[in-house]
Amino acid sequence: MRRINPARFRVAKRGTTREINSQIVLNLVRTHQPISRADLARRMGVSRASITLLVNDLIGRKLVFEGSTGRAERGRRPTFLHIDAARRTVAAADIRATDTFLMLTDIVGRPISAVVSFPTVREPKALVATLAVRLHRLLADHGATTCEGLGVVVPGMVEQSTMRVLLAPTLGWKDVDIREPLAAATGLRVEVENSGRACALAQMWALGGSACLHGDLVFVSVSEGIGVGVVINGEVLRGRHNIAGEAGHVPLSLDGPRCSCGANGCWEAYISNRATLARYLGGSVHDHVQDAQARRFTVEDLIGRAREGDSKAMAAVLATARYLGLGLASVVNVFDPSCICIGGEIMLAWDLIEGAVRSALSERVLVAEAASTEIRPVLVGEHPRLQGAAALLSAPAFAAPVVA
Ligand SMILES: [Zn+2]
Numbered sequence: 445m446r447r448i449n450p451a452r453f454r455v456a457k458r459g460t461t462r463e464i465n466s467q468i469v470l471n472l473v474r475t476h477q478p479i480s481r482a483d484l485a486r487r488m489g490v491s492r493a494s495i496t497l498l499v500n501d502l503i504g505r506k507l508v509f510e511g512s513t514g515r516a517e518r519g520r521r522p523t524f525l526h527i528d529a530a531r532r533t534v535a536a537a538d539i540r541a542t543d544t545f546l547m548l549t550d551i552v553g554r555p556i557s558a559v560v561s562f563p564t565v566r567e568p569k570a571l572v573a574t575l576a577v578r579l580h581r582l583l584a585d586h587g588a589t590t591c592e593g594l595g596v597v598v599p600g601m602v603e604q605s606t607m608r609v610l611l612a613p614t615l616g617w618k619d620v621d622i623r624e625p626l627a628a629a630t631g632l633r634v635e636v637e638n639s640g641r642a643c644a645l646a647q648m649w650a651l652g653g654s655a656c657l658h659g660d661l662v663f664v665s666v667s668e669g670i671g672v673g674v675v676i677n678g679e680v681l682r683g684r685h686n687i688a689g690e691a692g693h694v695p696l697s698l699d700g701p702r703c704s705c706g707a708n709g710c711w712e713a714y715i716s717n718r719a720t721l722a723r724y725l726g727g728s729v730h731d732h733v734q735d736a737q738a739r740r741f742t743v744e745d746l747i748g749r750a751r752e753g754d755s756k757a758m759a760a761v762l763a764t765a766r767y768l769g770l771g772l773a774s775v776v777n778v779f780d781p782s783c784i785c786i787g788g789e790i791m792l793a794w795d796l797i798e799g800a801v802r803s804a805l806s807e808r809v810l811v812a813e814a815a816s817t818e819i820r821p822v823l824v825g826e827h828p829r830l831q832g833a834a835a836l837l838s839a840p841a842f843a844a845p846v847v848a
Contacts, residue, residue: 462498465490469498470527473508474552478524499525527552533588535579535632536833537596538639539564541614541668544571546578547827548586549834553650557586559827568620576629593633594626595836597642597829599669601686607636610686613704614669635836640665640689641680642832644673647785647822649839650831660781663822664691664772665829666788669704670712674779691775696767711774714767717743717789724760743789750796764790765797769804776805776814787822787829794821 465488472487473479485495502508509528532551537544544564548557560582565571583591600612609620627634637645644663665671670692674681681688692712693705700709701719713719724746749757772784790797798819806815822828 462501465494466498466502469495470502470507473502473525474527477526478511479526480522480524482522484525531590533583533586533591534834534837535583535591535594535630536830537575537579537594538827538829538833539571539575539596539598539615540829541599544575545827545830546575546582547830547834548582548588548591549831549838551592551838553646553831553834553838555827555830557582559830564615566615566617568617568622569625572622572625572629575626579630591632593635593837594630595642595833596622596626596634596636597639597833597836598622598636599639599667599671601690602636602638602641603686604682607634609636611705613706633837637832637836638671638673638686639829639832640671640692641673641682642836643671643785643787643822643828644675644832645680645839646828646832646835647820648675648678649835660779661783661785662689662775662779662781663785663787663828664775666715666768666786666790667717669716672775674781676779689779691771691778694771694774696770711767711771715764715771715790720760720764720790721746723763724757744792747789747793747796750793758796761790761793761797762800765793765800766804768797769801770808772801772819773805773808776809776817780814781817783818783820785820785822785828787824787826789824791821791823 468488469484472484476483476487481492481495481499484499485492488495499508503510507527508525510523511526533556534549534551534553536547536549542564543561545559545561547555547559549555560578562574562578565574579594598609598612599614600617601610602608603610606621607623609617609622611618612620623634623636626632640663643665644661647663648661660677661675663671663673665673672689672691674689683689693703693707693710695707695709696711696714697709701713702708703710703713705712720743721741725741746757747761750761768786768790775781775784801819802815805817806812809815
C-alpha cells in the first residue's frame with residue numbers, strides 16, 4: 445500500500461489500532477512540529493492520557509524527541525515534540541536514460557547532501573555496481589553511519605510487489621530486476637518505483653496543507669521521456685498491469701513522430717526534451733539525440749537562446765508548450781484532478797509558455813472551468829525525482845492510514 449495522505453485521517457478506535465494511531469501521531473508531529481501533547485490530543489480528538497501513551501512509545505522507539513518548552517496561557521509549560529530527522533539518512537537515486545543522480549536526505553525528505561551524477565550505464569549489472577560504489581562514497585563523505593534505505597526511481601513501468609522494471613523504453617530495459625542486486629551490493633533496503641508515480645507521492649506528501657492536497661493530483665515529469673503519476677484519494681493509481689496513468693503514451697496523432705515505446709504519435713514524442721531539441725536542431729527526433737548529447741546542448745540552453753531573442757528557439761519552445769497543453773487536456777478530461785504538478789527542464793520557461801499551455805488546454809477540456817485547473821511548476825532545483833525516490837523510504841513511515 446502506498447497511501448500517503450497526511451491530512452485525511454481518522455483515529456482508529458478498535459482492534460489493532462495502536463500502530464495506526466502511532467503513525468497518525470508521527471505524521472502530525474512531522475507536519476506541525478514542534479507540537480505539544482495538548483495540541484496533538486486536540487487535533488486527534490482523543491484524551492491526553494491516550495496521547496501520552498502513544499507519545500511515550502514513540503519516544504522510546506527514538507522516532508519522536510522532546511525539545512524546548514513553550515509558553516502556555518496558564519499552568520505548566522508544555523514540552524514540544526519533534527522528529528530528530530538529522531540522525532536518520534535516506535539515499536535517493538534517479539536513473540535516467542542519460543545520467544543517474546544521487547542524493548542523501550533526512551527522514552522527512554530534506555536534502556542533506558549535494559546531488560552527484562554520473563553517466564547512466566545501460567547494462568543493469570554495470571549500473572548497479574557503479575551506483576553502489578558512488579553511494580558508498582557519498583555516505584562516507586557525509587559520515588552517515590546509518591542509512592534507512594535506498595529509494596530508486598526509473599523511467600519505466602514497475603511491478604508493485606517484486607519492483608521489477610517491466611519496461612523502460614528510454615533505457616532499453618524489459619523485465620529487469622535491479623532491486624535484489626542493489627540490495628546485495630549496498631546492504632540496504634531498496635525500493636524501486638516509476639519516476640512519475642514517485643514524484644506524485646512526494647508532492648502529495650510535501651504539500652501538506654496546501655490546496656493541492658484536498659483533492660486528486662497528477663504529476664507530469666518531462667525529461668527524456670514522460671512520466672505521469674496519478675494520486676486519487678491519497679493513493680497512487682496503478683491498474684491491473686501497472687500502466688495506469690501512463691499518459692505519455694496516449695497518442696496525440698496516430699501518424700505522428702516515432703516514440704521510444706515503438707508506436708507513433710505518443711504525447712511523449714511531441715514534448716520530451718529530445719522532441720523539443722529536435723524541433724530546434726531540425727530532422728527527426730532520433731537523428732539528433734546522439735548529436736545533441738555529444739554537444740551537450742540542452743533544453744536549458746535552448747530556453748536561454750529563446751530568452752536572448754532567438755526566434756527559432758522560441759518557436760521550438762512554444763510548439764512544445766502547445767503540445768504540452770493539448771496532452772494536459774486529455775489528462776484533465778480523464779482524471780479531472782485538483783492540481784497538476786509539472787516537473788522538467790521545460791518548466792524553466794514557464795513564464796514564457798504558460799499562455800500557450802493554457803490556451804491549448806482550454807481548446808480541448810470538456811468544461812470551460814477545467815481550463816483553470818491549478819498547475820504547479822516544479823523546478824529542476826527542487827529535484828522532484830530525487831524527492832520522489834526519498835519519499836519511497838520515508839513517506840510510508842509517516843503515512844496516516846485511513847481507517848474504515
Ligand atoms: Zn509511446
